[in-house]
Amino acid sequence: MEINTLKVESSLWIGNKRYRAALSAWYFSWTELDKKNREKKTVSVRVSEVIGVEDGRVEIQPQKKVEDTDRDFTLFYVKRSGRGSGQGVLWSLGRTQFSCPSRDLRDQWVTQVRTALKTHSPARPHRLLVFINPFGGKRRGKQIFHSLVAPLFELAGISSHVVVTERANQARDHILKKDLTGFDGVVCVGGDGMFSELLHGVIGRTQQEAGLSEHDPSGVLQPCDLHIGIIPAGSTDCVCFATVGVNDPVTSALHIIIGDSQPLDVCAVHHQSSLVRYSVSLVGYGFYGDVLAESERHRWMGPLRYDYSGCMMYLCNRSYQGTVQFLLADPGLSSPRDKTRCLSGCRVCSESTERLFPLSDSCSLYSDKLSQYSDQSEGEWMSVSGRFKCISLTCMSSSCPKSPLGLSPSAHLADGTGDLILVRDTNALGFLTYLHRHTTSQDQFDLPFVEVHRVKAVKFTLPPGEDSGEAEKYERSEQNTEEEEEEAVMEHPDKPCVHESSKSGSLQHLACTAKERGAPGKRKTSDFLCGLCCSKPPAVSVWNCDGEILPHTEISCRVHGQLVRLYARGIEDEARAVGLCEDSRDCKGKCVLHSR
Numbered sequence: 001m002e003i004n005t006l007k008v009e010s011s012l013w014i015g016n017k018r019y020r021a022a023l024s025a026w027y028f029s030w031t032e033l034d035k036k037n038r039e040k041k042t043v044s045v046r047v048s049e050v051i052g053v054e055d056g057r058v059e060i061q062p063q064k065k066v067e068d069t070d071r072d073f074t075l076f077y078v079k080r081s082g083r084g085s086g087q088g089v090l091w092s093l094g095r096t097q098f099s100c101p102s103r104d105l106r107d108q109w110v111t112q113v114r115t116a117l118k119t120h121s122p123a124r125p126h127r128l129l130v131f132i133n134p135f136g137g138k139r140r141g142k143q144i145f146h147s148l149v150a151p152l153f154e155l156a157g158i159s160s161h162v163v164v165t166e167r168a169n170q171a172r173d174h175i176l177k178k179d180l181t182g183f184d185g186v187v188c189v190g191g192d193g194m195f196s197e198l199l200h201g202v203i204g205r206t207q208q209e210a211g212l213s214e215h216d217p218s219g220v221l222q223p224c225d226l227h228i229g230i231i232p233a234g235s236t237d238c239v240c241f242a243t244v245g246v247n248d249p250v251t252s253a254l255h256i257i258i259g260d261s262q263p264l265d266v267c268a269v270h271h272q273s274s275l276v277r278y279s280v281s282l283v284g285y286g287f288y289g290d291v292l293a294e295s296e297r298h299r300w301m302g303p304l305r306y307d308y309s310g311c312m313m314y315l316c317n318r319s320y321q322g323t324v325q326f327l328l329a330d331p332g333l334s335s336p337r338d339k340t341r342c343l344s345g346c347r348v349c350s351e352s353t354e355r356l357f358p359l360s361d362s363c364s365l366y367s368d369k370l371s372q373y374s375d376q377s378e379g380e381w382m383s384v385s386g387r388f389k390c391i392s393l394t395c396m397s398s399s400c401p402k403s404p405l406g407l408s409p410s411a412h413l414a415d416g417t418g419d420l421i422l423v424r425d426t427n428a429l430g431f432l433t434y435l436h437r438h439t440t441s442q443d444q445f446d447l448p449f450v451e452v453h454r455v456k457a458v459k460f461t462l463p464p465g466e467d468s469g470e471a472e473k474y475e476r477s478e479q480n481t482e483e484e485e486e487e488a489v490m491e492h493p494d495k496p497c498v499h500e501s502s503k504s505g506s507l508q509h510l511a512c513t514a515k516e517r518g519a520p521g522k523r524k525t526s527d528f529l530c531g532l533c534c535s536k537p538p539a540v541s542v543w544n545c546d547g548e549i550l551p552h553t554e555i556s557c558r559v560h561g562q563l564v565r566l567y568a569r570g571i572e573d574e575a576r577a578v579g580l581c582e583d584s585r586d587c588k589g590k591c592v593l594h595s596r
């Protein structure tokens with residue numbers, strides 16, 4: 001079998017220790033030998049996780065240094081360097097310098113490793129379009145890219161075209177309008193807002209090219225070939241956290257280099273027959289909408305604004321009336337309460353690929369765009385009416401550092417479904433219990449006022465007679481305080497704001513307007529406090545769609561299975577990732593995958 005075919009095998013030295021090294025199609029392994037030729041520990045690196053090989057003794061960090069000796073070569077590879085603050089495994093750049101007995105042998109090793117990389121890692125990107133938001137997070141995007149990421153890309157032979165954005169939506173517009181021939185993927189250096197720009201650009205462009213309308217709420221969308229990479233550099237990096245397991249620029253860069261590919265479900269949100277926005281993590285009404293709206297008024301607080309606004313909105317103790325209709329997913333496939341986790345190599349997601357794209361061959365996964373829903377009947381629509389503290393739809397667990405298991409711990413990244421969580425009106429203590437359970441491993445769905453459903457589509461309507469234009473009114477009432485806005489803009493002149501009139505761009509207008517409302521201590525908070533703190537609570541909330549406020553209250557959502565692909569592999573199970581070599585016939589179980 002090819003797996004056992006050795007490309008090259010010889011004695012090599014690391015320092016003054018002798019090793020028996022072997023390169024097969026899938027692994028580069030080296031075993032320390034003692035003076036009596038007895039084997040000691042073996043280190044084994046998957047060829048797919050080799051970043052590059054260089055002649056001589058090479059260092060790239062903190063600065064590139066090359067000592068061009070003719071019997072040495074340096075191997076760079078993915079090294080698992082422990083657990084991050086979340087669920088996932090931190091990656092760093094492993095480096096080992098080998099010495100050969102002769103120059104010929106050195107050249108043979110280098111050539112064979114490079115050939116193995118070409119043959120067995122075909123999905124690696126060669127050319128990337130990188131967008132850096134210089135204002136994201138702590139404004140370290142440029143520094144993060146140039147000091148941590150660019151040297152890795154260079155080592156791996158990836159050429160990158162870098163665009164430092166000068167305005168909101170520049171990245172989205174660039175992807176929608178410019179010639180992208182030759183690019184294998186697009187990368188953002190920023191937070192969830194930047195990711196969302198790339199998501200909208202990539203999906204929009206793909207639909208344009210396929211001649212499909214994004215505005216039909218029940219239409220099928222063409223899955224996107226262009227991969228998206230995320231280098232986390234924002235104040236919220238939830239999508240990166242949920243798809244890689246850690247928020248670490250080096251880990252993400254290494255996933256991009258080796259061409260990891262994680263399909264992702266996307267929820268399309270429509271109002272009547274217009275696309276409003278795409279979401280991958282949260283579409284939330286009630287509490288989560290109110291917290292976002294409130295937090296936008298306190299941007300000057302930085303990331304603390306979310307905690308502050310969460311407390312304020314909790315104290316307000318609001319609830320809202322409405323009707324939620326939902327289309328159930330097949331309960332035989334998985335359930336939001338089955339206590340499973342969607343980890344790297346998830347069985348439910350990989351079986352979903354076959355179910356969502358049954359006519360595709362493995363080389364061209366998305367060759368038949370219409371296969372996705374062709375064999376599915378719509379299924380059964382259910383309806384729930386009442387008063388809700390919050391309504392959330394999430395296409396992924398939405399785990400984040402504050403909630404390591406997330407909004408829906410058993411949600412899948414790529415099974416073509418979302419989890420709908422309905423939290424009915426309850427007393428303040430009950431709701432606090434629900435919220436608190438997100439920060440522990442206790443089951444937040446095991447409460448009498450909470451229900452969760454795995455769904456393919458959702459519709460929300462207000463009670464008859466309720467004004468469906470309330471979200472717009474909510475916005476307009478905010479615009480009345482123009483003087484205060486001007487002051488806020490004066491205080492944050494470096495956050496330019498672009499107002500747009502296109503359908504999807506209108507959201508940016510809303511978000512921008514909210515961003516402009518940052519003046520501390522000048523706002524009449526009484527409009528927003530209710531329940532415990534004020535007399536007239538609002539009848540209608542707003543929708544929070546991946547951190548943006550939607551301009552409509554009555555919306556419909558449909559999950560599009562595996563619509564985009566990220567340079568990621570889902571959350572790695574540490575035990576499996578750093579475990580024994582899978583090639584047990586070669587190493588007889590003694591081999592450890594990469595040193596730590």
Ligand SMILES: Nc1ncnc2c1ncn2[C@@H]1O[C@H](COP(=O)(O)OP(=O)(O)OP(=O)(O)O)[C@@H](O)[C@H]1O
Nearest residue numbers: 136137165166167168190191192193194234235236
């Ligand atoms: N040059 C720019 N100037 C102003 N805004 C920009 C610029 N480039 C991108 N943006 C916008 O800034 C928003 C926030 O960016 P990003 O997500 O990278 O950072 P963040 O700190 O995580 O954001 P947030 O403020 O939402 O927490 C995005 O919605 C993006 O559209």
